[in-house]
């Protein structure tokens with residue numbers, strides 16, 4: 171139902187979506203600073219006569235389209251924030267702010283959702299149920315999803331299902347990737363402070379060397395994944411920071427080690443956190459030191475609901491054809507705070523192809539040369555719209 175109309179409207183608004191994306195791209199704003207991006211969204215939705223709530227979780231914006239008949243409510247979420255990177259592309263819509271860039275394509279996500287808003291708004295007389303448009307701040311780092319949920323974004327009307335997309339340059343424009351089950355990992359981090367006893371480098375027996383203890387900790391942590399975790403359950407521990415000492419002949423008092431731990435399963439997540447701490451405790455105390463350990467549970471793993479994912483796959487085929495639908499096998503060990511929405515309501519998160527080898531659009535997200543083939547904007551808008559209508563009709 172509606173696929174023809176959706177495709178027609180998405181083509182009609184394609185240039186407008188490109189214009190919006192470029193405007194946001196030129197004026198990137200970092201996490202919880204998305205004031206102008208929020209204003210642009212607010213004005214666009216108001217122009218369409220869509221009900222809007224600004225300043226949700228500081229800079230977030232929420233729109234609501236009420237269908238002609240009562241029914242369920244589906245939410246579409248787009249993140250809005252840029253990254254602290256200086257853009258190295260030479261296009262005419264390049265970022266105008268040094269040190270800030272939409273290098274993760276969240277400008278494209280906003281344009282796709284505004285496109286879906288326009289398509290669904292034009293069809294609202296024929297809709298059964300509601301569509302909530304969630305423009306979320308601060309996906310990078312601190313996280314805007316949880317504060318939005320805490321401020322009630324999933325209530326009034328109560329949201330029954332949720333969808334979001336992320337541009338992906340490994341996938342050619344025109345295609346999308348869907349996946350059942352886990353799609354993104356929990357990107358937790360941890361900090362270990364090893365306390366020894368400083369002394370002269372010439373007399374190590376009078377000191378307790380935190381660097382040697384730290385080296386053991388780093389080595390043995392490598393065996394947590396390889397020896398303690400089922401090889402068929404993905405998990406990562408990476409030590410990315412090891413700082414200690416000031417010169418060549420002084421054994422320092424402390425060493426500080428930091429890293430990231432990632433899993434795709436809530437139970438395994440807790441187990442990995444415990445294994446890291448017990449490993450640290452065993453080594454440090456055996457070697458005569460003391461330690462402080464902090465583990466930060468950041469975003470949960472993003473786990474797609476199978477039924478919702480199947481509805482998306484069927485909807486996507488109507489827009490892009492079955493040849494352009496990829497069923498993904500492997501999740502990414504990257505993190506994504508859409509996970510909080512997926513924890514609360516059945517949800518699905520899919521990858522929107524934005525790559526184009528011929529045009530040189532090959533750089534990955536978070537790269538200073540990242541770009542998208544803007545053809546993906548109308549495709550994203552159309553797929554999100556078709557999914558929403560199909561879900562409301564289930």
Ligand code: NI
Nearest residue numbers: 274275309336
């Ligand atoms: Ni991103």
